[in-house]
Amino acid sequence: MTRSTTDEAAVPPLPSPKERRRLREAKSLSEEEVAAAVGVTRATVxxxxxxxxxxxxxxRALYAKLIAPEPAVKPEVVKPPVVTAEAAAEVAGPVAAVPAAPDLPEASPLPEAPPAAPPADPPPPPVSDTRSGAEAADERRVTPxxxxxxxxxxxxxxxxxxTYLLTGRRTLARESVERxxxxxWQRWPEVAVxxxxxxxxxxxxxxYAMSPWHRLRRTHRHPDxxxxxxxxxxxxxxxxxxxxxxxxxxxxxxGVGLDLPEIAAETEASTPAAAGRLMTARAAVAERFPELADAAPAEQSALLQDRLGGLARAEHVPVPRPARAVRTGSENKxxxxxRAAVAGVALLIAVTGLTLHTAPTHYEPPISPPGRVGGVPPRGGPQKLTAQDLKLQKSLSEQLAHGPERLVPQLE
Structure with a gap:
């Protein structure tokens, strides 16, 4: 078993993510303070x-120790003192020496028991339970x-x-965020959880901002x-x-402050690939800034973060539309x-029905084109005779008809 596995086994299990934030706020700790104490970035916290x-x-051990809830101090219950017979006799001795009135009964040698201490108030419920119940009630009251x-x-x-730093186009940045x-909002049940x-x-x-199809649009063809x-x-x-x-x-x-595994998951790449891209990008930027090339990796990250933040804050980017307008636009789209899908399905059904109604119910073979049989031209109606047709017509008219005499015309 490795050392890290042993350390994780020794650390008590962490609370739920929502409870971690509540414990940090209960101790009045900011994300920057927790990040500095543990040695990570604010985005990691x-x-x-x-x-x-x-x-x-x-x-994990430092973080668990830092947000660990303080043990509740239980109020001490004051128990009444136990009075013994000897102590009661010592206390009642001087009182017994005083003569009692004749019309009163003889006083008892033991004094009355001291009044019982009032019951201790029940300890207040833990702050975590109260806060969690209030937060749960608030969450139930929040609408989508x-x-x-x-x-x-x-x-x-x-x-x-x-997005402006990613694309260099102000209008495209606003359009991408609103889109x-x-x-x-269309998938809010999925996004909310x-x-x-x-x-x-x-x-x-x-x-959406990095889609190559934006190059075909005239407004987004070139950066600002x-x-x-x-x-x-x-x-x-x-x-x-x-x-x-x-x-x-x-x-x-x-710029954002994510870790390499988170970046790899968001960009759909492996962690080594994300690390290689980061090193290559830093080296390309450091070529234009000598102070970045000479700085250590931690200082280089801090300098880049400051420069990126300054560039984003210095540039005037368009303000996105109100949330209500975005929700209304999403619902309208x-x-x-x-409606377009319903209309398309209805049009497809209508075209299919019309096709079935007008289609023939039986097969009709096509008529073959006419052809010559035995040198005789086919029937085609009046048309211009070819040289071969004229020669055949002349030979037929010059020859005598052969057959019975009754069928041969005779000149009288």
Missing amino acids: RSWETGRTSPRGRK AEAFDELYARTAPGLVRQ AFELA DRDPAGWVRAAAYE APPTEPGKRALFDALLDLPPAYRRTLLLYD ARLWT
Whole structure:
């Protein structure tokens, strides 16, 4: 058994992804603080909390220790003191020396039992149970439209900027993001239960933006004008010079902050292939920036992340439409395609019925074309005689008819 397997077995099982986020927020920890403490990126912490990935090895132990809930302190129950007979006698001694009134009964040598302590209040329910119940109630009250609008407002503006860095076309970036969200609303039952709905929409937007069919459109045939600042323009040109797959891998790793396994899953490639694309893309960009070529891999990633973020924030990209308009457009498109499909099926049925009604019920063999039999021209109606036909006609008219006399005409 390897060391990593032993460490994972020693670490207690982690809670559910939603519980991980709740525990982090209960301790007032941000994603950046948890990432710095564990030694990973912020996107990795977000993927742990969404359930797309899980920590392993030493990072798993650090993460589990960091978000572990604090043990609840139970209130101490104060028990009443036990009064023995000797102690009761010592306490009652001075009191017994006082003469009792004649009309009262003789006082008992033992004092009355002390009043019982009030019952301890039941311990409050754990915070986790209360919060989880409240969150479950909130989730039950959220409608699909509200959940979609929240996802759209949280991810659409940044996704438009990412798509602009991927394509270099502002209008295409906005169109791709809106098209991806329209597709997500059409498949919302599937997207809502996905481990990372934002990743689902991002993959759909990237696939639509990188389609080669956009080259046939006049508006998207050429990229937009590059930035005016020399540094941002050089980075913009370096990105567009990369192949689409390499550009996407570099943007997902240094721009979005995903890990190589996540990038490999999103781009439908193997992890070694994603790593090779990343190294090649970094080397191509570093050729134009000497400070990137001399930096360490970690510093190089940080510098690229800052430069990509600065380029995306500096450029003016169109603001996407409101979420309500996107949902309405998606519903209208779905309704239009449904009506078109119904109309096509009805037209096909009508054409099939007309064909069956007008088709012949039996087979009629075709009439063969006429041909010459024994040198006699076929019957074809009045037509121009050929030289052979004229020669035959002349020979027939010059010869005498042979046969019985009664059939031969005689001149009188």
